[in-house]
Amino acid sequence: MERTLTDFVRVLRNAGVRVSPAETLDAASALALAGYGDRELVRQVLAATLAKTIDDKQLFDDCFTRFFAWPESADGAPAAPRSEPAPAPLAPAAPGATPLAGLAGTDDAALVLAIDAAARGAGIDAMSSFTQRGLYTRRTLEALGWQALQERILELEQAPPGAEPGRAAGLALKQWSDLLRERVREHVERHYLLFAGAQARELRESVLRSARLSQLEERDLEQITRIVRRIARRLAARYATRRREHRRGLLDVPRTLRAGVAHDGLLFEPRWKSRRRDRPALIALCDISGSVRAYARFLLLFLYGLGDVLPRVRSFVFSSRLAEVSELFAQHPPEVALALAQRLHGGGSTDYGAALRALLEASGRELDGGASVVILGDARNNRGDPALAALREIGRRARRLVWLTPEPESLWGTGDSEMLRYRGACSEVRVVQSIRQLERFADDLLRRD
Amino acid sequence: MSRTVLPPPLPTALMDSPADIRAGFEEAHYICSAQVATTVYLAYQLQKPVLVEGPPGVGKTELAKTLAQYLSLPLIRLQCYEGLDESKALYEWKYGKQLLYTQVLKDQLGDLLKGAHGLAESVARLHEFGDIFYSEEFLEPRPLLKAMRAEQGALLLIDEIDKADQEFESLLLEMLSDYQLSVPEIGTVRARHTPLVVLTSNSTREVSDALKRRCLHLYIPFPDAVLENRIVRAQVPEVTDALRAQLVGFVQALRELDLKKPPAVSESIDWARALLLLHARALDDVLVRQTLNVLLKFEDDIQAAAENLPALLAGARAAAP
Ligand SMILES: Nc1ncnc2c1ncn2[C@@H]1O[C@H](COP(=O)(O)OP(=O)(O)OP(=O)(O)O)[C@@H](O)[C@H]1O
Ligand SMILES: [Mg+2]
Numbered sequence: 001m002e003r004t005l006t007d008f009v010r011v012l013r014n015a016g017v018r019v020s021p022a023e024t025l026d027a028a029s030a031l032a033l034a035g036y037g038d039r040e041l042v043r044q045v046l047a048a049t050l051a052k053t054i055d056d057k058q059l060f061d062d063c064f065t066r067f068f069a070w071p072e073s074a075d076g077a078p079a080a081p082r083s084e085p086a087p088a089p090l091a092p093a094a095p096g097a098t099p100l101a102g103l104a105g106t107d108d109a110a111l112v113l114a115i116d117a118a119a120r121g122a123g124i125d126a127m128s129s130f131t132q133r134g135l136y137t138r139r140t141l142e143a144l145g146w147q148a149l150q151e152r153i154l155e156l157e158q159a160p161p162g163a164e165p166g167r168a169a170g171l172a173l174k175q176w177s178d179l180l181r182e183r184v185r186e187h188v189e190r191h192y193l194l195f196a197g198a199q200a201r202e203l204r205e206s207v208l209r210s211a212r213l214s215q216l217e218e219r220d221l222e223q224i225t226r227i228v229r230r231i232a233r234r235l236a237a238r239y240a241t242r243r244r245e246h247r248r249g250l251l252d253v254p255r256t257l258r259a260g261v262a263h264d265g266l267l268f269e270p271r272w273k274s275r276r277r278d279r280p281a282l283i284a285l286c287d288i289s290g291s292v293r294a295y296a297r298f299l300l301l302f303l304y305g306l307g308d309v310l311p312r313v314r315s316f317v318f319s320s321r322l323a324e325v326s327e328l329f330a331q332h333p334p335e336v337a338l339a340l341a342q343r344l345h346g347g348g349s350t351d352y353g354a355a356l357r358a359l360l361e362a363s364g365r366e367l368d369g370g371a372s373v374v375i376l377g378d379a380r381n382n383r384g385d386p387a388l389a390a391l392r393e394i395g396r397r398a399r400r401l402v403w404l405t406p407e408p409e410s411l412w413g414t415g416d417s418e419m420l421r422y423r424g425a426c427s428e429v430r431v432v433q434s435i436r437q438l439e440r441f442a443d444d445l446l447r448r449d
Numbered sequence: 450m451s452r453t454v455l456p457p458p459l460p461t462a463l464m465d466s467p468a469d470i471r472a473g474f475e476e477a478h479y480i481c482s483a484q485v486a487t488t489v490y491l492a493y494q495l496q497k498p499v500l501v502e503g504p505p506g507v508g509k510t511e512l513a514k515t516l517a518q519y520l521s522l523p524l525i526r527l528q529c530y531e532g533l534d535e536s537k538a539l540y541e542w543k544y545g546k547q548l549l550y551t552q553v554l555k556d557q558l559g560d561l562l563k564g565a566h567g568l569a570e571s572v573a574r575l576h577e578f579g580d581i582f583y584s585e586e587f588l589e590p591r592p593l594l595k596a597m598r599a600e601q602g603a604l605l606l607i608d609e610i611d612k613a614d615q616e617f618e619s620l621l622l623e624m625l626s627d628y629q630l631s632v633p634e635i636g637t638v639r640a641r642h643t644p645l646v647v648l649t650s651n652s653t654r655e656v657s658d659a660l661k662r663r664c665l666h667l668y669i670p671f672p673d674a675v676l677e678n679r680i681v682r683a684q685v686p687e688v689t690d691a692l693r694a695q696l697v698g699f700v701q702a703l704r705e706l707d708l709k710k711p712p713a714v715s716e717s718i719d720w721a722r723a724l725l726l727l728h729a730r731a732l733d734d735v736l737v738r739q740t741l742n743v744l745l746k747f748e749d750d751i752q753a754a755a756e757n758l759p760a761l762l763a764g765a766r767a768a769a770p
Pocket of ligand 2: 510
């Protein structure tokens with residue numbers, strides 16, 4: 001039982017559910033109380049003790065279904081978990097001249113344990129790709145004593161007529177050994193899916209997308225970056241087609257009339273509206289000081305990942321001083337540009353006031369040309385001058401001014417946060433803490449444009 | 450984690466199995482899923498607090514009330530809000546009373562200090578009496594302390610914990626892991642009987658991991674049609690089977706729309722009552738339009754529902770043969 005539970009906890013952790021040792025102990029005492037007899041009850045008990053957010057419950061259900069699905073009993077219904085001996089003898093009680101053949105006819109649970117042990121012995125934990133499943137199936141079978149089993153079958157099959165145990169037993173054992181190979185293969189595949197496979201990765205991804213960006217660990221960054229790029233590509237594709245349809249659809253009446261003049265007013269040169277106008281820019285201003293750096297990184301990844309469905313992006317970063325980084329992003333892939341921006345312009349104490357004034361000066365022309373502005377930061381200004389007037393002017397001249405902050409509304413205005421004062425100048429203030437929220441923001445941005 | 454020996458819970462056969470709990474709750478007109486019953490069972494048997502999350506109106510608060518009633522335990526409720534602090538949650542000194550007593554006793558001071566030589570001796574004498582002002586006499590217990598001191602045990606409901614500030618949670622941590630509280634002036638107060646603790650949250654913010662680790666966790670989603678049907682029947686038994694099936698079908702379909710605030714169970718119940726008052730036998734277009742504001746609280750939502758009315762009604766009728 002202990003083993004089953006700890007294995008299951010390992011699966012949960014693999015899928016991204018955070019389970020503490022104390023919670024594992026709680027689960028153990030809860031199971032001791034409720035027993036293993038009723039699968040549905042076990043599910044409820046473990047859900048109450050191990051999965052403590054709504055996302056976790058979802059992941060938990062997926063994991064539970066897959067983990068406790070095995071072994072299937074003969075009639076196809078899911079059997080009790082491993083520790084509970086399932087009364088499903090798999091093979092005729094063939095006399096065992098090999099340790100493996102000795103397992104034939106024992107109960108299912110014993111067999112499962114034997115396969116599990118053999119697979120571990122065969123190093124299955126090191127399995128890293130699905131294509132290795134044949135290899136590990138073979139190794140596991142070998143560890144189980146496959147060779148000896150086959151020899152034993154051969155021996156029985158060649159027994160002289162009338163001998164006991166004879167050919168019939170050989171045939172039965174042969175069938176059992178086929179079944180066994182099947183079971184081992186299933187075991188290997190399931191193990192891969194549970195502990196290393198694509199499904200586990202998918203689950204994990206879904207967790208990462210809703211996790212707080214500031215709490216992600218270094219080792220998650222690479223995966224998140226990939227996720228962001230993929231989402232951005234998907235969004236870009238979606239809006240690219242929409243935009244094209246739009247462009248073709250509208251008849252430009254004045255231009256068509258004008259073109260008609262040349263043909264005695266007959267309108268046989270229809271002119272279509274094109275949205276080729278100089279597209280207004282999007283100006284992004286990101287605080288890259290310690291507290292919010294992680295968020296800036298992903299916002300910029302998003303904006304540049306969206307490619308040409310988004311209007312021209314001018315990006316600025318600041319900590320103590322403002323710097324434009326559009327050039328960096330034009331010349332390098334986003335990750336490299338980010339690292340460079342960080343190195344060149346990070347550090348120092350955050351000064352929102354100075355950054356806002358400098359931004360106003362640097363982007364006056366675009367602002368009047370209908371640019372939208374996105375500011376990302378926690379508005380924690382170290383009690384310096386917030387330059388509220390500068391922000392108000394940006395807000396007035398920009399088509400839209402959106403402020404993204406990683407801080408929940410309850411923290412606005414506490415300590416050195418200027419968020420409450422800045423809020424009035426913005427068209428919108430949004431709390432953005434996860435990739436999912438960032439994705440929603442990008443989606444809105446594209447929809448409005 | 451230091452684990453103190455917990456006082457025994459009240460022995461009761463009412464909590465022998467999740468099935469018993471489910472049946473008992475049903476008699477009290479609270480209809481719950483197996484998951485709810487199992488979690489309550491574990492909370493009682495393992496003496497662990499439960500954190501209940503879910504959308505508004507799915508019966509989180511009602512669950513705690515029902516449990517208290519079922520076990521005949523006093524319900525002690527702490528409603529959380531922004532700015533909730535120790536003096537409102539734990540205890541407060543009765544300043545007024547302390548002040549009054551000082552005034553009254555001023556006259557006695559002369560007698561008390563008679564024969565004392567010098568300041569030091571006077572202060573020493575006064576000191577002996579100072580503690581009186583910080584004794585039980587002057588202590589005003591608030592819900593947390595009340596629950597710890599309840600003679601016969603209690604059900605402590607900490608409602609809408611997500612509304613309180615995060616700092617408030619750290620106050621709860623000590624209490625929830627050891628069922629004891631320290632009051633600096635008096636010492637440690639240990640629970641006489643382990644209180645059953647239910648916390649609820651509407652998830653407007655994440656409750657801290659530390660708190661979650663100490664609790665069992667229960668998520669109550671909107672009920673499925675079968676469960677909701679039984680809830681409405683328990684609460685408004687006068688409604689006919691046919692109408693109930695229709696109205697539940699309608700509400701279920703409504704929740705599939707993209708609404709600002711989908712209708713809660715409590716709204717289904719209110720709607721059932723309203724339809725009963727109107728002597729309705731079956732749902733129809735006019736009736737639904739008239740009463741939609743019982744189910745939906747936002748103008749936009751009402752509009753969205755009105756636009757989809759034919760489909761919703763068809764779905765509802767299909768749900769009820
Ligand atoms: N399972 C149920 N059985 C019987 N009645 C229920 C059930 N769920 C909800 N109700 C009814 O709905 C009403 C609202 O429930 P309750 O106040 O407990 O919801 P809540 O989840 O605490 O909502 P909120 O998050 O808004 O506080 C209750 O008064 C009760 O009558
Ligand atoms: Mg409530």
